[in-house]
Amino acid sequence: MGELIAVLSGKGGTGKTSVCAGIATALASEGRRILAIDCDIGLRNLDISLGMSDSGALSFLDVSEGGYELSQVSAHPLYPNLHFLTAPMNCPAERIDLDAFGAMVNAARSQFDYIFLDAPAGVDAGFRLAAAFADRCILVTLPGPGAIRDAARAGELLELMGKSNVRLIVNRVSKKMVSAMELTIDDVMDLSGLPLLGVIPEDGNVTLAAAFSQPLLHYSRRCRACRACRRIAKRIQGIPEPITFR
Template identity: 45%
Template structure:
């Protein structure tokens, strides 16, 4: 009997941390390593995970259709045409009907675990309804922050809302690290770890290729030589239990 998949929420206290690009990049890296991966957008009304994955206009049904039994998961999850094993289940474009409950989301994720090795749930910024749905039944959570003080403070607040997760199930990613911060990198990262109170899963450099890839509808993992892509691959390896040194940002 195969073990069930893992559902990992990706959260941030504020917008602009690069959380959606992170979800798409790590999801693609996991799929390219041979895993069956579902990226689930929980940002109702403001969804853009489809853009980050290069799957814009390919989705017809959303997670509320599956959670409320209007459509099967098999039909609603759209596979990437260039990355076998990578699927997207999008959020509703607008609220409609009754909101999805946490019980319905938990039931949906039980089915997801049977069908996929990993599910990455892209939570909206902030601590509202979408955040609660993304985290209510996840197995682990990654808190994405940047190195600036306001982002670190919001990461602290986010961690306080995630106290139901046991030790070892919460992780920190410091995203969008710029080269000009290299001399302060170690102090900045140590400060981030201390303030958020979480073990560090990875450091991702700022990469100008990300917006270019999103505008072209091409996942950055398919664009060779990009520094963020290397960081995503390393984080995907860590999520699978491998020991990988932190990326040296040049």
């Protein structure tokens, strides 16, 4: 049975979409069957980070309420086992039929190994939609203490939703910042109260890949953020990989 993974933050612009695309493509490149779903209604851009902006993808609403089948979902041009559903443009998250959405993602479990849900910024209906059926939640935060505290608050909301498998990714980490702040892995876990899933360095390739609408792994396989996403993909599969700030 496939596993549903929501990528969330509460706070906007922490790198949810970039990280979701990076991990999804890393898993797809290892042969895992992946469905990536953009839950950012109205502000969708997971298609760009996946390098699928030309795919004319169906929206999740087309499948959950529109009569399309999961078998009709667009496949990635470079990773044929990676499929993608975009977000609808004009339907507020409050109006999504949660039962129909749940039925769709639960049906997807039999066809995919991992189903990723890229949440919008904020902690309202879009956040709840992405998290509602998730088996595990990944909170993406920036490295500052304020950002980590915000992630802790989002973690508390997830706990109130009954989510017990919540882990943190610290994104855009630079060596300079870590040493200036004397930040350690233990500090991050103490501040957030959450176990760490990974650390992703600040890497200009992330912005460049999105600017050229290329998947990060394809744009630059050697970049440090790519290596971090590959290590996180291993940990998601239960393969031990040490976590460091380097």
